[in-house]
Amino acid sequence: MKTDKQLKQEIEEELEYDPAVNSADIGVEVSGRVVTLSGHPTNYAEKLAAEKAAQRVAGVKAVVVEMEVRLPRADVRSDEDTANAVRSMLHWTVGLSEEAVKVQVEKGWVTLSGAVPNAHLSHLATRTVSHMRGVTGVSNLIDVSSGESVNNIAEKIGRALQRHAEREAKHIQINVRDGSVTLTGKVGSYAERSAVRGAAWSAPGVRAVIDDLDIE
The missing domain is CATH 3.30.300.130 (Fe-S cluster assembly (FSCA))
Known part of the structure; x- marks a missing residue:
């Protein structure tokens, strides 16, 4: 060790x-x-x-x-300018309208809210905004709305784990409730942990992932 x-x-x-x-x-x-x-x-x-x-x-x-992020003077923007830039990026890059996702900015910190049909769009929105100049942080409060049943979500995550991380899948338990997925069990590294989380987030109908995994 x-x-x-x-x-x-x-x-x-x-x-x-x-x-x-x-x-x-x-x-x-x-x-x-x-x-x-x-x-x-x-x-x-x-x-x-x-x-x-x-x-x-x-x-x-x-x-x-x-x-703590400290922006260079050249990157400092007004919250209004940042909000307008974020809305444009979400529209042109992610394809999300102002009606789907609301944007709030305070001292460069961006809060996203609203509803999208799957977790992939929610993650894509966060990743897009996170790389914008003038942004000091991002809070994702976007709700994921889906008609997927609990059994379907758990089954799809289980199959994804078999495809992406077969060795880890044997030691992981998946619990789904109201679109929130709780992962428990053991993984061998942060990379494996990230792969498991990614598989969970990719399943249709997932609103949140609670990571209770332990690294051996």
């Missing part, structure tokens, strides 16, 4: 390796294989990239995010 010192070194190397991250913006501390990221990334996309970089390192048990 890697020591905390080894994990810290490997995470710092991974941050330097990732072209989406300026490692000088991010501080790394490790205790009991739990990683704490601090610092001031210059945009929200960099903050997300730093978090994912830490999760990729084998042996990491959990990641605590204490980073």
Whole structure:
């Protein structure tokens, strides 16, 4: 098993390796294989990239995010300008109208609400907005409306796990209630955990995914 010192070194190397991250913006501390990221990334996309970089390192048990986005002066926009830009991106890139998804912006932090027919559109909306200049954070409150039954959702997730992560599927339990999926069991790494979560989110009718998976 890697020591905390080894994990810290490997995470710092991974941050330097990732072209989406300026490692000088991010501080790394490790205790009991739990990683704490601090610092001031210059945009929200960099903050997300730093978090994912830490999760990729084998042996990491959990990641605590204490980073705060500080936009360069050239990227600072009024909340009204940011809201208008977000609406345009959602319309032209994701195909979502103002009636489907509402946009609220406060100090660069974007909150999305409304309803879409599947979780894929909800995730695509969040990912699109997350990479926009001038955005300091994103909250996704979009509801997913679907006529899928509980049994259909659980069955489709189970089949997806068999296709994407067959080894992990044997150790994972899936519970579905009102479109909310709870995942329990054990996986071997953050990458496997991400694959399982992705399979759950991809199923039609899923509104939320509660990740109670443990990393061995």
